[in-house]
Amino acid sequence: MYNYSDFDEAFVRTRAAQFRAQVERRLDGSLTEDEFRPLRLMNGVYLQLHAYMLRVAIPYGTLRADQMRQLAHIAETYDKGYGHFTTRQNIQFNWPKLTDIPDIIDALADVQMHAIQTSGNTIRNVTTDAFAGAAADEVADPRPVAELIRQWSTDHAEFQFLPRKFKIAITGSAEDRAVIRAHDVGLELVKRGDEIGFKVLVGGGLGRTPMLAPVIREFLPKADLLPYLEAIVSTYNLMGRRDNKYKARIKITVFENGLDTFRAAVEEEFARIRPAFSGVDQDVLAGIEAQFAPPAFKNTPVEFYEKSLEVDPLFKTWAKQNLAAHKVENHAIVTVSIKEHGATPGDASADQMRLLADLADRYGYGELRISHEQNVVLPHVAKADLPAIHAELLRAGLATANVGLISDIIACPGMDYCALATARAIPVAQEIATHFKALGLEEEIGGIKIKISGCINACGHHHVGHIGILGLDRAGVENYQITLGGDAGPLAAIGERAGPGFAYDEVVPAIERILRAYLAIRADREETFIETFRRLGPAPFKEALYSEARDAA
Template sequence: MFDIRPVETDYVRHRAAQFRDQVVRRLDGSLTEDEFRPLRLMNGVYLQLHAYMLRVAIPYGTIRPDQMRVLADLAQDYDKGYGHWTTRQNIQFNWPKLVEIPDMLDRLAEVGMHAIQTSGNTIRNVTTDAFAGAAADEVTDPRPYAELLRSWSTDHAEFQFLPRKFKIAISGGAKDRAIVASHDIGLRLIRRDGQTGFEVWVGGGLGRTPLLGQVIRDFLPEEELLPYIEAIIATYNLSGRRDNKYKARVKITVAERGLDVFRAETEEEFARRRQAFLGADREALAIFRDRFAAPAFRTAPVAGYEAQRQANPAFRSWTDTNVKAHKVDGYASAIVTFKA
């Protein structure tokens, strides 16, 4: 049964304390590296050539100022003054000492952040459009759906040991800026006959065998989102290969077995699972929509903008590249680099 409660700070702190004890046992030799490996991966910790790496989750790329400050502090105190933003809208710290990582997790927990499911064969960070909630061409804001999927998938007991990692992306605009066809599951928000739903893609992915996904459902009503996604992943969990990690992704499962076979098994699984949700997911979606309510936009002066563009070629060039249309008249989304 899907629980509508989000990951709470107390739980994140509990996970950090649990990992602290595991690190102590690794350092005193009670745990071998082979025994420690699945435990650290569950907490986003990789062992690279020269150091450990911590990957911090930033769900669907949305972050608050206080969280940014903590990330900056972590980069300053435990890394080399910077972090690495990833394609899945997370951030990685590449030079922490293992003994320091529990302290990093404690500081993240203070602002509601963690590294759960940023590694391992599980459902990874759900990504969406960088302009989500603001894009002028948006069917509807995809972030409440991304939060629904994040809340549902975090520590989902059935999907902690999938054949391979699993990635989901949601696109809310007429233009697909989330690249849904390159994901294990891609979701495009669409409207049909006045109803909001999804075009569902499956079996995409990059890596050593890049494949474009295929449409498994051309229209999925929004109220059926979670049971259908759960049915896809359950089907993959049972039929995906575990004998070769390079052939374990769902894209290989779909390619080898055929989309029609995979679709039929998914639909059968969906029919069994949909009754178990009993509306809890729709109640959660309503709560998440409220959290993403638009702010009270003020009437902003726009006089002089075009004059400045014409008078300053450098400014005009920057706005041509970095300013995107906003759904609210008089506003725009601007892309600003973090680099000097």
Template sequence: MYRYSEFDTAFVAERNRQFRAQVERRLSGALTEDEFKPLRLMNGLYLQLHAYMLRVAIPYGTLSSRQMRKLAEIAERWDKGYGHFTTRQNIQFNWPKLNDVPDMLDALADVGMHAIQTSGNTIRNVTADHFAGAAADEVADPRPVAELIRQWSTDHPEFQFLPRKFKIAVSGSEEDRAVLRAHDLAVQIVEQGGEIGYRIFVGGGLGRTPMIGKVLRDFLPADDLLPYIEATVSVWNLLGRRDNKYKARIKITVHEHGIDTIRQLVEDRFGDLQPAFTGVDRTWLSGIEADFRPPAFSQRDTGSFDAAYANDPVFRAWADSNLSEHKQEGYAIAQISLKAHGATPGDATADQMRIMADIAETFGHDELRISHEQNIVLPHVHKSDLPHIHARLKSHGLATANIGKVSDIIACPGMDYCALATARSIPIAQQIATRFDELKLEHEIGDLKIKISGCINACGHHHVGHIGILGLDRAGVENYQITLGGDHTQDAAIGQRTGPGFSAEEIIPAIERLVYAYLQHRSSAEERFIDAFRRLGMAPFKEALYGAGKTQGRRHAA
């Protein structure tokens, strides 16, 4: 795990000192809110519906137990006792008082954290595969590359006033767990002819104009990463539209000019930049890689795991849903669901944060990850410890066995918090989870990704949900549109709109009808919802929503 250097420490301390002075000027009236806005955004501070919101960076989703405990302390001392983990692998505190924010930032700095570039028209927090360094299918751990990009992009003098925000993701596996193709730029570590390099995607993004990223370079030699990324951002910085913020993202630039033109412009700019970077990437990266050495794995018997799996059905259900294969024999990757049925997706209390920190310190090589699906990951746990881990999680409401299931819903804060939202997201997500828990169908349904956004900005990733829900305002009434067939993986796809939306009272029965249609039409219990949709097309699901099949779900439920 990366530790702050002396430079990092001094840099963050100086930024915090500057922002403390800016806050004092705002509180005294020396700065108006309009004057203060760009200053606070540079430090991750938003003004939401009811209060300020501080967005804290968790680079590539990696946390130590000490850092997680500090987040718990901040939640308890300066907020309302909880934090909200986001799809950008960040955490948001929704209720800070302005005069407390400088103290919160100083507390973060004590454990090597900050809120720099978590907002504004700049390169945002770099995200990564939440199984990085542990996944059995990865070519290489992507976190050193993500850290290299983070260091290069932080306070980059050319890229602090971009046309719009710019999001980068990194993965080291063929299976995409980082939503690569929905990012402005994405880096996939690949191997070609025995050489490690990068596949570069560009022009992905969701929001009001969702687009799947295109391949900019199929194979980029490892030595050329930084100059190539800098060339890409430089080209967009010049071409990107500043006359209309809705057309300013790089996806629109790629769409308007075409990928071939963009590729040629990037290659030309890359040729100019490459000589100045020669050798820099490798030297810089090799120093970073030392911070990401694998932990000291132990060789122990897994008999306690096997016994618990055979004899405890509750543990077995959790293991089947929440564990993934680890590259080290005898180990597993454990996901902690922050989606207990009826809970707010992504929220964790200070007590829960401390329990997760304790478990990571005792059983997980002192490491936690935040997933883009708003859950917590213990990347390195020995199977023999899993019965103890499960028991502790269960006693604190953290052992819900629903990873990847219908109640594991991604949801933005929606109109309960966000000033941009046009509808509520959280209550709808809670009602869906509660309803399918009542029906006891979750495990029969299997893998089903539901994602909900409270406005067209798509912070809930609804476009790439197997079932996507978009909340809108229709003449003062909340209306929820449904899309089907979205996918955030290596088979990335934008969901197709089904038709007219549904009111808040109608949306839960509508989702229920969709699920019953799937159960009725799937070819086998192993066929996932997304695969059934691809095989069958829209017709049977549309019929279930709007046609004669509208009552099928209710009859089945009865």
């Protein structure tokens, strides 16, 4: 994993000291709120409904055990004992006092972390596959490239005041567990012969105008990445609209000008600046890659693991649901669900963070990941250690075997916290999870992705949920629109709106009608909800949603 250079350390410490002074000047009246706001936003400090919120970057979702312990310490010392992991693999603290935030920033710097560029119209934290460096199906570990992009984009003088925020995601696997088609720039590591390069996508995004990113370059040689990215962002910086906030994202720039025009402008700029990249970036990348060398994997036999699968049904269910294939045969990737039925998606208590850090130290080579689906991942675990890990998770209430099931919901903070929200998202997620558990239908329904946003900005990715739920304010009352058929993976799709929205207490029954229809019409138990949807289209689900109301009318 990456360790800060002296440059990184000095930069982060300088920014921490600057921010401390800015807060002091705000408090003594030297700075007005209008002057202070852009400064606090550059350091991830928002004003939410009930309090300030601090968004801390977790670069490409990767954490060391000591960093996770520090997050627990911050949660306990300065917040209310928990943190909230987001769909961009970051963590948010919901209750910091402004007067404490400089100390929190210092505490983060102590473990090589920060909150820089987690807000504002800049290049944000680069996200990636939570299984990066461990997945059996990846071409290469995308994290060294993500770190290179972090170094290039941090405090990049040209890109501090873009028309709008800018989000990059990178995957090393064609399976795409990073939703690259819904990002401003999506990168997929691909192979052409023996050469590794990138497929480059541009102009995706969710929000009020959801669009899937088209491919701007089928194959970009590895060494061309930074000049090509710089050309894309420079072109956007000049061509992007600044007259209308809602038309300022690159997806609109690409859409309004057309991909061919945008590509031509990028290629021209690329040709102009390419010679200036002398290869120093590739030397830096080589140094970063060395730091991401895989750990020395244990050579333990798998018999005990296989025996446990036979004799322990709880373990077997958890293993089936929460493990993924590791590139090393006798290892597995563990997704620890922090979404026990009824829990808030993405929230982890300080105790849970500490336990996960300890498990990472004892069994997981000290590594943790935060997934965009708001769970915690131990990327490298020897299969021989899985029964012991499961037993410890079970004791701590963290062994919920629901990864990929109906209760594994993505939800934004919604109007329980967010100042932009138009309705609540969290309690809807909680009720769906507990309701289907009580019905005993979770396993029967099988794999399904429900994603909930509390406003049109779509932080909860509702457009790419198999079932998406969007909370709106309709004449002063919470109202929820349902979308069907979205997908976040390699078959990415924007869900289509099913019809009129539902009142707060009608949402869970509506979801139940959709899923009972699915159970009745699926070809067999193997056919998942999204597969049934792709085969039959939305009609039977709309019928289930609205026929009752029609009959009653």
